[in-house]
Amino acid sequence: MADLSPAFLPALEGIATAVEARLEAVLPPVEGPEHRLLAAMRYAVLGGGKRLRPFLTVATADMFGVPRAQSLQAAAAVELLHTYSLVHDDLPAMDDDALRRGQPTVHVKFDEAVAILVGDALLTMAFELLADARLHPDARVRVQMVQALAQAAGPQGMVAGQAIDLAVSHDEADLAAITRLQQMKTGAVIGFCCAAGALLGAATEEQRLALKAYAHDLGLAFQITDDVLDVTGNATQLGKSPGKDMAAGKATFVALLGLEQARQQAAMLGDQASQHLEIFGERAKLLRDLAAFAVVREF
Template identity: 50%
Template sequence: MYDFSADSADCVRSVEAGLSDVLTGARLSGPGPAAERLVEAMRHGSLEGGKRLRPLLVRQAAAIFSVSREAALPAGLAVEMIHCYSLIHDDLPAMDDDALRRGRPTVHKAFDEATAILAGDALLTQAFAILADPRCHPDPDVRVALVAELAAGSGAGGMVGGQMRDIEGEEGSFSETDIATMQAMKTGALIRAAVRMGAMLGGADPRALSALTAYAEAAGRAFQLADDILDVTATQEAMGKATGKDAGAGKQTLVSRLGLDEARKNLDAIVADAISALRTFGPRADGLRATARYFAARKR
């Protein structure tokens, strides 16, 4: 019987330990010694806190193919570093201008803007160094496929492109399709990459990869819709970051379009879609099933 709380807590612990291990001056890739201030900022922006949902998705997808938690960790760390760098850059004054993240000062508040920009750049780069390392997977074909997948999920056609669309959307008027495209890129693309990378670690065949991609795309939509609902309903205290921001910024979400009740109904349907995409996998996909349900049920 799959235990989501236990698996999730174990993932949080191993990601924390894994990031802490990589993010020391001596371990960071490059010919020279990383500046101490840079390493501190990278640690501030990635350690302590965070639900580590993307590494959890990597390990849960990998588990379908009997890949161990340990073997799925490096790829999970790479995805999490991308997530963390994106938060550091998103929090900058020129972007969302946030002072608080996970209940602590954001990197540019704890350090300064230049350091935050560089810490983000360094985390982004380190993510690819981790994937290229033989400890990530013994087969170079798999490692290079992971690099391609993470770049696709996080680049101009993925996360960063979605962030750009989000900023543009604050100025213009967005259709429901525009919002869906923006969210599929901004949040969905990295979730999609996490699931697919887990599948790749396990040597998934094209059919399994396609089913897991369908799962991931629905799970990503569920995650974002739940986030938009929480922005309206949750308190800042529970979230550890500012809430009510979307409405305050005049930002258009599916919740502002559909209303809260309709949005909640949609959320249930999307979670059902995600779970139905897993039907061929049996109990080894219980982890992914539980995470899709968690996305909809979470309170923060």
């Protein structure tokens, strides 16, 4: 696994800060009867997080010279959708988590009804941002972005992955089944992040295919590392309760492969992801760094 370049962590922090500003702008505090809902939405979205999906969106778009105003709009949409998924995943009917991003989950801080509405509202807002003319002057591009996110997030992607995750235990799944599950639950939205940058930047078919292959391996490397950290991490590092997946008998890569083999698999996938970027040369340095970071991170 290649070493991270000195520019990576400052770039990660800089894009996170810019995305936070965009999210703050689309989620202003409000007064009136809807105040509690908006307060809960802001609590969920602005309460920290790695912002890796927005980073991937912006870094990919940067390779094609996309104006930051456009890529940050797409990145904010991705983060709204991602946060919706976390809020709903944490509900008692799903994973029943009390801690997220180092603070009480939304249903604990507020209540379950508010948490459901927060997720509904954030998901809806994600598509509102993609339909906004500020994303791209060409309405056809905006439609393509809406369609791509819908496919990544819906019953062909993230939602289906979550449904399978709830239904399948580790003793019922083999490596192919877990890989498919995680490609849907985690990988589909990561794939959208790369596709969004390519769509906004009018990438060639060859470039889109290379990014699709990169996103595929990156998503798996990221999820395997998540599974490893669920076993080896602590609540302070992770910002959430560790060990729950294993205790619940969930289908994870660590449960199937063991800890060391899972680590080796993640490293192999991270290296493989970087190799898909050869056609971009030095323009893809931050994406290569992200592939390395996905494996060596501790949160």
